[in-house]
Amino acid sequence: MTLNRRDFLKVSGAGVAITLTGCSSQPSSGKSASMAKPHVVVVGAGFGGATCAKYIRQWGPNVDVTLIEPNDKFVSCPLSNWVLAGMKNLDFITHGYDNLPKHGIKMVKDYVTGIDVEKRVVTTKGGAKISYDRLVLAPGVEILADSVKGFKEAEAAGKVVHAWKAGPQTALLRKQLEAMPDGGTFVMSVPTAPYRCPPGPYERACLVASYFKQAKPKSKIILLDGNPDVASKPALFKGAWSELYAGMIDYRPNNAPFAVDGNTMTVSTEFDQVKGDVLNVVPKQRAGEVCDLAGARNDSNKAWCTVNLATFESTTAPNVHILGDSVLSNLPKSGHMATNHAKVCAAAIVELLAGRQPDPMPVVANTCYSAVSDSTAGYVANVFRFEAGKGYVTQPGGGATPKGDELNFTYAESWAQNIWADMLS
């Protein structure tokens, strides 16, 4: 496979130059590209990566796309809180990649271990060397386990998980919650922003409370928040806590944990030492490791990636585009947003490879539902318009619902089904 790919890319590399110099007045088509196909490598098949791969093939049928992903299946973080609460099972949020090859996407199951930005070559753990014309990195976040003392050990022992990447940890936390006695205490921590999915921790508190209310009503939740206040949809969540779960949720802002002990089941913050029967510590995060391989984790803390937000191309690594949670911007770190990054980026890549100018003023939208019980949900929705020198400017009319309802719960599930289909079907 590697040799074929290399040989093919030698031809392809020569062809790109022809495309760029000779086709500027000619629309791209599959036919003209039979000898000269540009190649895009996408790393990570989550919301951002899978969507980007699919839309590049849709908008640029002459572009070859390789999608590198180590996991067999996609497990959705959105709706994983529903699984924790027993409202859905893990199968519901787990989806295969079987349909992506039908769009002409070449799937490679592997880890990326090296990126040569100058030579434009990606190296994988399996030993493949894959050349690219443009590279897209969509790894999601890296969880900084070391930022909370004792977390790594407690996590390795299976005692304390973050469950901030859906999958085995989601299943384990669900088991822990099911095994907890009535009258027990669930302690959850929220990292200081920015982190993946701003409303996620508060939705989790609501849905675990919803489960407790039905299955073990004497139980309590202590929410240790590193932020000064509820970081997203505060009216929706605080309203639910007081109306639906009065007396169940003890919310403690400005209270980030610095240590956890899985043996004594204690979380330590600057102000508190909190014991719990089930502990769910969500450490701080930064851009996925693979971004560092391209030298693209380049903000002042070396944590997130700065990009040209009209094309999502890294400001330091040429021909490398970054999508989703890894990007530093004013846009929320949501799966929905990642798919929007992906579409803007896919369009920009197709235009750039064809020698055309990408849209200088792309428009994206965020629609983010949060369930507050097993039958009600609210949302926040905004449109953002890119303006040179300003970044994405929030457009008028957007905002959040103050209260959850049943219709939006139905739409929340519909959103998940449609966005999963849009990226994977």
Add this chain to the structure above:
Amino acid sequence: MYNKKTTLALAGFVGLALSGIAGAADMHTQVIAATCMSCHGPGGNSVGAAPGIAGISQDRFVKAMQGYKSGSRPGTVMLKLAAGYTDAEIEAMGAYFATLK
């Protein structure tokens, strides 16, 4: 499946280009329309409770969006989103969705 759709879409954009929307605007419309598909399904064909919007007439699309924009039409999330788009973008998206099957 997508080849057919892409062909239809391109036909739509040639029309738009002739009517005065230049180069990047074609892709601009495709991208905005694609962002609708996160909730309304791939190609505008919903697989959930949200309504599909593939193949609806431009007139119906524009009336609905303008109704959400002004607040005269009842709705949920669209009441927060519609005002974010210009009238020209709404017209162009309507023309595009009318071409989808």
